[in-house]
Amino acid sequence: MKFIDHYKHEFGIEPICRTLTDAGTRIAPSTYYAFNSRQPSKRAVREARLAVEIRRVHAENFGAYGARRVHAQLHREGIPVARCTVERLMRAEGLRGVTRAKGPRTTIPGRGPESHPDLVQRNFSATAPDQLWVADITYCRTFSGWVYAAIVVDMFSRRVVGWQVLKSLRTDLALDALEMGIWTRRYAGREFIGLGGVKAS
Structure with a gap:
């Protein structure tokens, strides 16, 4: 009709x-x-x-x-x-409500002998560059699904020295971010004597 x-x-x-x-x-x-x-x-x-x-x-x-x-x-x-x-x-x-779906779990506490100690005892201060790096992993929702990001920060300058973004939460995500930080520092001619680090919670 x-x-x-x-x-x-x-x-x-x-x-x-x-x-x-x-x-x-x-x-x-x-x-x-x-x-x-x-x-x-x-x-x-x-x-x-x-x-x-x-x-x-x-x-x-x-x-x-x-x-x-x-x-x-x-x-x-x-x-x-x-x-x-x-x-x-x-x-x-064409009406729909807001969903409260939780994101993926990225931090799972360690148990038993494989747990890694907090090397800096929650003290995130540094008196010079490359004394202390802090790493963290986060995620965000995109149209193609969840995307994970790992960042490494120098606690003296608060500068991101390494980062990586992947669609899966694998060990490569954190390692690539760390290797990027090491490469950029070595490219700038810096040494890594006494560098400490801790995973942020």
């Missing part, structure tokens, strides 16, 4: 119906006129009103409510509606 509505002023309703019938889609002009003159069903009218209420509740809650909370709020306001209906209408309106 939308196709006929779109082209009826250019070609006319009867010629379009004849062409559609010849192409295998049988539709009579009387069918088109009956469809356009038919009143919307009670369900369509009710769902149009519900869509307005759903948009209102979603907007009043800063776009954070998903179908479950919108459904609960509508019931608190005395608007009876099934949750599956709210889900369907929210999909049709």
Whole structure:
């Protein structure tokens, strides 16, 4: 019917119906006129009103409510509606809530003899460059998935001396960041006498 509505002023309703019938889609002009003159069903009218209420509740809650909370709020306001209906209408309106999915776990405490001691006893101060480096690993969500970043910081200058970004949390991530820091310092002609380090928590 939308196709006929779109082209009826250019070609006319009867010629379009004849062409559609010849192409295998049988539709009579009387069918088109009956469809356009038919009143919307009670369900369509009710769902149009519900869509307005759903948009209102979603907007009043800063776009954070998903179908479950919108459904609960509508019931608190005395608007009876099934949750599956709210889900369907929210999909049709392009509305969705904010998810609180947690990110991946990057720090797992060591246990037993393989645990590494804190070599600097939580003292992150340094009196000269390359005395103390601190490394940390973080992550961020991207359109292609989680991305992990490792950084190495010189605690005297607070300068990032090495870094690496990968799509997987492997040992290479931290080692590449450390090797970058060592390479940049050696390229600058610096020595590493008494360099200490600790993994930040």
